[in-house]
Amino acid sequence: MFDTIFLMEWAQFAVRWLHVVTAIAWIGSSFYFIALDLGLRPEAGAPKGVHGAAWQVHGGGFYHIQKYLVAPEAMPAELTWFKWESYMTWVSGFAMLVLLYWFGAEFYLIDPRVMEMPIWAGVAISAGSLTIGWLFYDWLCKSRFGEDNTKLMIGLFGVLVAMSWGYTQVFSGRAALLHMGAFTATIMTANVFFVIMPNQRIVVADLKAGRTPDPKYGKIAKQRSTHNNYITLPVIFLMLSNHYPLAFASEYNWLICSLVFLMGVTIRHFFNTHHAHKGYVWWTWGLTAALFGAIVWLSSFGPVEAEAEEAAxxxxxxxxxxxxxxxxxxxxxxxxxxxxxxxxxxxxxxxxxxxxxxxxxxxxxxxxxxxxxxxxxxxxxxxxxxxxxxxxxxxxxxxxxxxxxxxxxxx
Incomplete structure (x- = not known):
């Protein structure tokens, strides 16, 4: 006989499987295109409008890839879009959040030792923070502050630190780090749905109408794609963190979470620099190791109030x-x-x-x-x-x- 818990466990397993599969597809294509874009080089005799090209070999075959800085002169007969991987990764991840942390709020989301609240309040904070987070991030990118990518990235890191601390003051440690992963993953998918894809559709519409596309749309999409590239690895870490109490159940879990985002930057900087044919910046691995060492050290501190183990x-x-x-x-x-x-x-x-x-x-x-x-x-x-x-x-x-x-x- 199948009871509710039995069926719920299998529902969680099925959705988690879907989430992992779609995430692999999304992250794989995302990393590939970032590496491809950085590795393109000018090519003699290339068609008009081609910004760069690359020769690649895989699976026994050779591939010749060309990138147009804005768009080709005419609309191609067939065009492959990369969007469903992102959408389904978020949809399946959100389903996991609902099944585990909303339906199981009293066990996984709310910790009376952190903050006592009714279930509806915890769920409202969970859902509201994801929505408000995207709106604030999008506003920041579109503001004058967003015109300087370096300043914008520093500002965004400050936002992530603040959110890391905030979540740990409201939810259980496990839920706090998981929500930071959901917070940033929501930004990533919203970038695709609300910015990157609409901008690409504008370019396609211009091509069909015989107009010359405005390059600003590609520039904006590239900025959001770069952000996604740098926060992908931290999102993976945070999604895995709920299996490792040393990451989520220590006194400084919010600081651990913050340092993880810095590790994402250092690791991706190494690969992005290499893909751009600018050599190997080995110092990034030293800095990454130092950051990870700091995380390990911070995890050695116990819960904030170990003596409150017998909380109500x-x-x-x-x-x-x-x-x-x-x-x-x-x-x-x-x-x-x-x-x-x-x-x-x-x-x-x-x-x-x-x-x-x-x-x-x-x-x-x-x-x-x-x-x-x-x-x-x-x-x-x-x-x-x-x-x-x-x-x-x-x-x-x-x-x-x-x-x-x-x-x-x-x-």
């Missing part, structure tokens, strides 16, 4: 703590899981609690009810290899306890 449970968590069978489940979890899921794990080879989940008190067990149900009740994922010999009857206890609460809420 959310309403949903409190219902699990008060439910029938909780005492028995708590005893099972404390006996089978706490040797690893502890502030100081007792199992050899484990330095920190997996996923940052502590299961040393009944309150912590109630707070992790969903994870416990999925990992040890619905599946046999935990304990890994069943190292602590959890019995089938104990897993059944967990299922009855959790489903009882869910059924009561549904009723």
């Amino acid at each position: 449970l959310s309403p949903a968590q409190a219902r699990f703590a008060a439910a029938e069978g909780f005492d028995e489940v708590s005893d099972v979890v404390l006996g089978r899981c706490s040797m690893c899921h502890a502030a100081e794990p007792g199992y050899e080879g484990i330095g920190r609690a997996p996923r940052g989940v502590h299961l040393e008190t009944p309150e912590q067990v109630a707070a992790a009810a969903h994870q416990i149900y999925v990992q040890a009740g619905l599946t046999h994922a935990m304990p890994p290899g069943n190292l602590s010999f959890m019995e089938d009857s104990e897993r059944a206890l967990i299922r009855r306890w959790y489903r009882g609460v869910v059924a009561g809420e549904a009723g």
Whole structure:
């Protein structure tokens, strides 16, 4: 029999798979065209309007690629557009945000130790911040400040630092870093949807009408494409961060997030310089290593208020703590899981609690009810290899306890 949680887990898996596949397609084409654009060189005998060309070899074949600075004199019979990779990456990512952080807000989005708020408020802040972030970024690019790319990039970094700090003051650490990834990813896709594609359509319309396209549209699109290029790698880091508590659950998680954006700049600068045939700027790797070292050091600091571990449970968590069978489940979890899921794990080879989940008190067990149900009740994922010999009857206890609460809420 398929219960709601079972189906939700598979829905999350399917959407995550789609998200990864579309992201690979988008990032791959984006990085390719940035490298291609930087590597183009003038070519003798090229058609009128050709800015540069390149010869490439791949898969046993040779490719001759030419770029027009503005557009060819006439509209090509067939034109390939690159947009759906971006759109579907955002749509699938947003679906993941909704399935995991909105529907599971009491477990993943809201942390009473950070800020107590109703679910609707957390969801509203989540959705509103993505929208407002794009509007502010777009205004900044279109302002006089945006005419100087260097000043604009510095200003945008300041915005990212402020947002990193802001999210960590509102959401759980896991959700804060994930939202920074969603915040920047929304800017990237909005750049494609609201700026790059409309500008390309204007150029195509001019060609069809026999008019000479204005080069300003290509210049604007190029600026937004460059921004996307530099923030792609940080977005990937932030999307992966929810699996690594050392990144999201430390006192300085907002600063870690900020430094990740600098690493994205240094790494892309190395490759962009190389693709432009300007040599290898090896110092960027030294700076990247230093930034990563600083991140590792910052992660060594514990939570802001480690002593507040027993903060008040959310309403949903409190219902699990008060439910029938909780005492028995708590005893099972404390006996089978706490040797690893502890502030100081007792199992050899484990330095920190997996996923940052502590299961040393009944309150912590109630707070992790969903994870416990999925990992040890619905599946046999935990304990890994069943190292602590959890019995089938104990897993059944967990299922009855959790489903009882869910059924009561549904009723």
